[in-house]
Amino acid sequence: xxxxxxxxxxxxxxxxxxxxxxxxxFGQHLIKxxxxxxxxxxxxxxxxxxxxxxxxVLVCPLRPVERFRDLRPDEVADLFxxxxxxxxxxxxxxxxxxxxxxxxxxxxxxxxVKHVHVHVLPRKAGDFHRNDSVYDELQKHDxxxxxxxxxxxxxxEMASEAAALRVYFQ
Ligand code: AMW
Numbered sequence: 001x002x003x004x005x006x007x008x009x010x011x012x013x014x015x016x017x018x019x020x021x022x023x024x025x026f027g028q029h030l031i032k033x034x035x036x037x038x039x040x041x042x043x044x045x046x047x048x049x050x051x052x053x054x055x056x057v058l059v060c061p062l063r064p065v066e067r068f069r070d071l072r073p074d075e076v077a078d079l080f081x082x083x084x085x086x087x088x089x090x091x092x093x094x095x096x097x098x099x100x101x102x103x104x105x106x107x108x109x110x111x112x113v114k115h116v117h118v119h120v121l122p123r124k125a126g127d128f129h130r131n132d133s134v135y136d137e138l139q140k141h142d143x144x145x146x147x148x149x150x151x152x153x154x155x156x157e158m159a160s161e162a163a164a165l166r167v168y169f170q
Contacts, residue, residue, distance in 0.1 A: 025064045027115035035158045037165040038086060042078035045086045047161045049152040052137045055094030055122040057165070059083045066114045068105045083118045089168040096122030100134050110139045 023030040024044055031046055037057075038045040045059045059082050061075045071079065087099045100121040104110040119138060128134055140146050 024062070025115070026058075026060055026117070027064060027113035029113065032155070032159075034155070035162045037162040038082060038169050040078055040082050042075050043082040045082060045165075047158045047165070049158060050141055050147065051153075052119075052134065052141050053094075053121050053123070053127055055090040055096065055120075057086060057090055057120050059086050059118045059120060061116055064115045066116070068103060068116055071116060079116070079118065083120060085169070087120050089165060090120055090122045093165060093168070094122040096124050098123040102135070102138055104138070112142050 023032060024036055024046070025031070026046065036044050036046045038059075039062075042063070043059060043061055045057055048056045048058055051057075059079060061071060061079050063071075063075065065071060068076075083101065087101065090096065091099055100119070100123055102119040102121075103116070104112075104119075105116070121134065123134070128137070
């Protein structure tokens with residue numbers, strides 16, 4: 001089905017379009033506005049269907065480009081400013097004391113969704129036996145052999161988390 005872009009930069013399906021049904025593109029996925037908690041001029045942030053730690057969220061450019069090198073300078077600036085704001089919010093909301101930021105940029109780096117995204121994970125003492133094990137978890141949590149829809153959170157749970165995070169940006 002063809003897609004289009006409206007004046008505020010959301011990607012949507014042309015057929016039967018109306019504003020309530022507008023979705024965000026995240027690679028091959030269509031993301032409902034209910035799970036998005038921040039939208040800036042060029043970026044958006046969504047909650048994760050399979051978080052590695054509580055508060056593991058994703059920040060993406062609105063334009064669905066595959067690799068970090070494909071972003072324009074204004075998109076990089078907007079994405080990183082949004083990531084900084086999102087980091088502060090999830091660290092506070094999930095009572096973290098540190099943050100892990102990660103971009104898996106290309107399949108050999110563990111990228112499964114072909115749309116640039118920054119993983120933002122609140123961290124706290126003892127969340128993993130070994131601190132850097134978070135990278136092993138990130139690498140494998142959404143690989144085909146480790147992933148299945150039965151392990152995804154419900155839309156209700158994700159929407160409720162997004163609603164709680166949205167409040168910080170109002
Ligand atoms: W990658 O391995 O491409 O760096 O990370 C993809 C991330 O996107 C994973 O954390 C995965 O759980 C998450 N994800 C994939 N599809 C969706 C979706 N439809 N909604 C929310 N999160 C998603």
